[in-house]
Amino acid sequence: MNILMIGPSSASKGGIATVIGNFEEHFESDAHTVTYLATWQEGSFTQRLQTTIHSFFQLRKIIRDKHIDIVHIHMAQQGSFYRKALLLLLAKSKCRVILHIHASQFDIFYEKSHPLAQKYIRWILSKPDKVIVLSDEWATFYNTLTDVPVTVIENAVKMPAESTYNNASQHIIAFGRIGERKGSYDILKVANQVGQAFPDVQFDLYGDGELEKVAAEIEAQQLNNVRLGGWIDATAKEAILQDAALHILPSYHEGLPMAILETMACGIPNLSTRVGGIPQAITDNENGMLIEAGDTDQLATKIIRFLENQAMRDQFSEKARYTIATHFAIDPYLQKWEQIYTKTGEEK
Numbered sequence: 643m644n645i646l647m648i649g650p651s652s653a654s655k656g657g658i659a660t661v662i663g664n665f666e667e668h669f670e671s672d673a674h675t676v677t678y679l680a681t682w683q684e685g686s687f688t689q690r691l692q693t694t695i696h697s698f699f700q701l702r703k704i705i706r707d708k709h710i711d712i713v714h715i716h717m718a719q720q721g722s723f724y725r726k727a728l729l730l731l732l733a734k735s736k737c738r739v740i741l742h743i744h745a746s747q748f749d750i751f752y753e754k755s756h757p758l759a760q761k762y763i764r765w766i767l768s769k770p771d772k773v774i775v776l777s778d779e780w781a782t783f784y785n786t787l788t789d790v791p792v793t794v795i796e797n798a799v800k801m802p803a804e805s806t807y808n809n810a811s812q813h814i815i816a817f818g819r820i821g822e823r824k825g826s827y828d829i830l831k832v833a834n835q836v837g838q839a840f841p842d843v844q845f846d847l848y849g850d851g852e853l854e855k856v857a858a859e860i861e862a863q864q865l866n867n868v869r870l871g872g873w874i875d876a877t878a879k880e881a882i883l884q885d886a887a888l889h890i891l892p893s894y895h896e897g898l899p900m901a902i903l904e905t906m907a908c909g910i911p912n913l914s915t916r917v918g919g920i921p922q923a924i925t926d927n928e929n930g931m932l933i934e935a936g937d938t939d940q941l942a943t944k945i946i947r948f949l950e951n952q953a954m955r956d957q958f959s960e961k962a963r964y965t966i967a968t969h970f971a972i973d974p975y976l977q978k979w980e981q982i983y984t985k986t987g988e989e990k
Contacts (some may be wrong), residue, residue, distance in 0.1 A: 643674045643985045644709050648697070648729055650682035655850060655873060657817075657900040658716050658744050661797060667686035668800065669976050674983050677708050681725060694725060701729060705736045707876050711987050714740045715770075719751035727766045734769050738986055741770035741790075746820030746823070746918060747895045749783055766787065771986055776898040777909060777919025793982070795935045796922060797898045798975030801967055803910030807959045809952060811887040812842045814945065815910075817879075817901035818891060820870070825892030825915070825935070830859055832942035837867040845890075848874050848882070866877045878938070887955065888948060890988035896920055907966040911958035913944055924971065 650656065652663035662678065667675055681697040682690060702927050713733040717726040723745075733739050745751065752763055767773065767788035774795050775781050781792045814836075820826045826847060833845055845857070848871040852891060866884055874882065889905040891914045898919030902912050906923065912930040914920050924930040931948065933940040 643711045643983050644708070645674055645676045645983055646679060646704055646708065646733075647676055647714045647716070648679050648681055648701075648726070648733075651680040651684075651693075651758060654682060654684050656980060657897070658718065660900045660904075661744070661871075662716065662902065664798070664800065664972060665976075665979075668910060668972050669979070671980050671983075672962075674980060676850075677704060677715075678901075679704060679727070690740050694769050697729065698732070701732050702736065706731065710737050712738045712740060712982075712983060714742060716742050716744060718743075719745040719748045721765070723748075723751070723766075730766065731883045734866075738989070739770040740772045740774060740986060741767070742774045742983065743780070743784065744776060744897050746893075746897050748780075754788070771989065772982065774982070777922055779918060780897065780900060788879070795975070795978050795982070796970060797900055797903055798972045799903045799907050799966065799968045800902065800972045801907050801963075805959065805963055807909035808885050808954045809887065809959065810881055812840075812844060812889045813843050813886050814843060815882060815886045816845070816847045816849075816890050817905070818899060820847055820849045820853060820856055822852070823827055823894050824851075826848075826852070826856055826891045827859065828907075828936065828938050828941055829890065830856070830863060831863045831866060831938045832867050832945065834863070835942045836945050836949075837865075840949050843867065843887075844869060846871050846882070846899070848872065848879075874906075883910065886910050886911060890914070890941075890945070891920075892933065892935065892941055892981045893917055898923065903966060903970050906962035907970075909959040909963045911948070911962055912939070913948070913954065920944050923965060925965075928958075929965050930958055 650659045652659050652666050679697055681694055683693045697759045715726050728883045741970050764787050772789050781794050784792050818824050832884050848861050850873045875898055889912045896918035915935040917930050924932055926932040931944045
């Protein structure tokens with residue numbers, strides 16, 4: 643089967659790019675060959691626009707020249723939805739389509755859309771042959787919008803050969819887009835309280851987003867234990883993962899964050915929220931910690947309790963890696979995709 647995968651360049655920022663990068667690096671099959679078409683890349687507005695326009699012109703040519711059987715489209719919400727919707731319609735006339743939805747706020751996007759836009763969204767979601775989502779919670783939602791079969795395939799990551807966890811680390815890290823949706827301001831709200839109990843512990847926030855606004859808030863509150871590290875490359879990330887006590891992501895809306903899976907694979911415990919597919923990876927007080935989104939009292943309490951208890955840190959670390967190895971490892975994940983491609987092709 644010849645597969646065409648459509649989404650952002652794997653060199654781009656964000657979870658979808660990481661997923662595509664994992665396919666590029668690890669997917670091997672005697673039965674299926676994957677070709678990649680980027681619809682987005684980092685750069686100026688002109689560069690991004692050129693990449694998008696190029697993908698529209700290249701789509702049918704690649705389908706024809708590569709004898710594509712299945713187009714695998716990665717989609718989020720808002721602009722991503724509308725761009726990919728057009729590509730989906732172009733592809734559908736030529737071959738079968740799998741729509742892989744990673745959106746963290748598709749429910750809000752849909753609810754805030756005009757009734758005519760909602761009708762268009764439902765119509766687009768009726769066009770693919772299969773819809774793939776990241777969690778049972780999201781499957782329930784999309785089943786209200788489409789009669790197309792919806793299948794859950796959680797994200798997955800490559801397992802490091804061994805744990806890199808440093809249980810004596812003084813660093814609490816957060817990876818991902820910095821802003822309100824990711825709970826960045828909630829981290830700022832608890833930083834002083836944690837700092838009073840553990841003066842040597844530092845919060846390191848890595849990512850792009852509302853950097854100037856968050857930096858201004860850090861300065862206004864004189865938070866000496868919070869640092870913005872910006873967006874980092876793979877080499878810098880590897881060093882950071884070797885010196886982190888805890889990864890926190892107090893998000894308000896999510897799919898299934900790659901940052902959580904990647905840190906758990908390294909043995910780094912996580913503190914996150916009961917949203918999206920996160921509870922499928924983190925079991926509270928077993929391999930990590932969960933709170934309700936926006937509950938800063940619980941956020942502070944659980945961080946302090948965690949830092950006070952080395953046995954807890956070690957337990958969560960060991961069980962976090964076990965969770966990834968048994969449920970979110972890359973090899974069984976790619977085997978699921980091989981089966982999806984085979985079954986979709988057989989349904990012609």
